[in-house]
Amino acid sequence: EAGVTQFPSHSVIEKGQTVTLRCDPISGHDNLYWYRRVMGKEIKFLLHFVKESKQDESGMPNNRFLAERTGGTYSTLKVQPAELEDSGVYFCASSKTGETFYNEQFFGPGTRLTVL
Amino acid sequence: KNQVEQSPQSLIILEGKNCTLQCNYTVSPFSNLRWYKQDTGRGPVSLTIMTFSENTKSNGRYTATLDADTKQSSLHITASQLSDSASYICVVSVGYKLSFGAGTTVTVRA
Numbered sequence: 001e002a003g004v005t006q007f008p009s010h011s012v013i014e015k016g017q018t019v020t021l022r023c024d025p026i027s028g029h030d031n032l033y034w035y036r037r038v039m040g041k042e043i044k045f046l047l048h049f050v051k052e053s054k055q056d057e058s059g060m061p062n063n064r065f066l067a068e069r070t071g072g073t074y075s076t077l078k079v080q081p082a083e084l085e086d087s088g089v090y091f092c093a094s095s096k097t098g099e100t101f102y103n104e105q106f107f108g109p110g111t112r113l114t115v116l
Numbered sequence: 117k118n119q120v121e122q123s124p125q126s127l128i129i130l131e132g133k134n135c136t137l138q139c140n141y142t143v144s145p146f147s148n149l150r151w152y153k154q155d156t157g158r159g160p161v162s163l164t165i166m167t168f169s170e171n172t173k174s175n176g177r178y179t180a181t182l183d184a185d186t187k188q189s190s191l192h193i194t195a196s197q198l199s200d201s202a203s204y205i206c207v208v209s210v211g212y213k214l215s216f217g218a219g220t221t222v223t224v225r226a
Contacts, residue, residue, distance in 0.1 A: 004159070031212065042118055043160075043205070043216040056213070091159055095212070103147070103212050107159030 002026065004108035006092050012114045018080040021111045025074070025094030032075050033095075033105060034067060038088035046090075049075060050097075082115045089113070119143045122206050122217035129196055129224055137220045139189040139206030150207040151180050151191045154219070160205055163191070196224045 005024045013019050025032045034046040046065070047057040051072035060067070064083070069075040079086055089112050093105040120141045129135045141149070148167050152160035164173040164180040166189075172181045177194045193200055201224045206217040 033212070035214075040218075042120070042218040043214075045213055045215075048212055093159070103209065104162060104165070105212075105214070107161070109157065109159050 004092055004094050004106050006090075006108040006111050008111060009109065010112045010114075012116065013082055014116050015084055016081045018078065019082055019113060021077045021079075021090055021113070023075045023077070023092030023108060025092070026106055028096070029094035029106075030072065030097040031095040031103075031105075032069060033093045034075070034077055035091040035093065036088050037091065037110075038085070043091065046077075079113070082113075084115050087113055087115045118218065119215050120206055120208055120217035122220050124220060125218070126221040126223070129222065131196060131198060131224055131226050133196055135193050135196060135222065137191045137193075137204050137206075137222070139191070139217055141187050141189070141206070141208045141215075141217075143208040143210060143215050144187070145210070147209045147211055149180075149182055149189050150209065150214075151178070151189075152205040152207060154203045154205060156202070160207075163204075193222070196222075198224050198226060200224050 007022045032049040035043050037043040045059040048055045049069045066078045089110040091110045092108045095105045123138045150165045151163045154160045163178050166173045166182045168184045179192045182189045203219040203221050205219040208215045
């Protein structure tokens with residue numbers, strides 16, 4: 001079974017540009033999460049999808065970030081326009097529906113974003 | 117202030133030796149407490165998951181303990197191997213929402 005995949009693995013852009021990150025969850029996982037780790041800090045929650053619906057986007061830092069999950073499959077996270085403080089590693093995770101107690105989340109390898 | 121604090125920030129041990137990592141949390145109540153291992157360039161991988169009523173959980177050479185009264189958890193690595201070199205992250209969950217510690221970087225040297 002393929003794990004969570006993310007693309008690209010690295011992205012280097014200039015301040016003011018736009019970047020789109022992609023996450024493909026494990027097949028059959030209705031729950032999809034985005035997290036971010038900025039330099040020297042802990043990983044923090046950004047948002048949670050259940051299928052195509054945003055369940056919780058309380059962790060999104062501001063309106064420059066837009067997440068979508070068309071058709072309830074893969075998800076994209078767009079940053080527009082990017083700022084220096086957006087640099088970090090963006091992780092995606094997915095989990096099965098119904099496992100509300102343990103809610104085992106499986107993480108992708110992350111996308112390292114560098115904004116110059 | 118982060119609700120999940122880990123110590124030490126980093127440590128170096130010799131292959132074959134044991135080590136213990138600490139986690140203090142303030143998240144309450146919580147669904148479960150997890151320890152993840154994160155290799156360089158990879159995403160976190162779950163090692164153990166404990167509910168608030170469990171005191172200990174093992175996964176091979178990894179043993180996690182939980183004291184819900186003092187809000188402390190530890191991860192003990194037995195007979196360390198070079199492949200144990202990684203960041204170990206303590207995570208407390210409330211439902212689907214995870215609160216992460218900053219991690220402890222473990223380096224195992226031959």
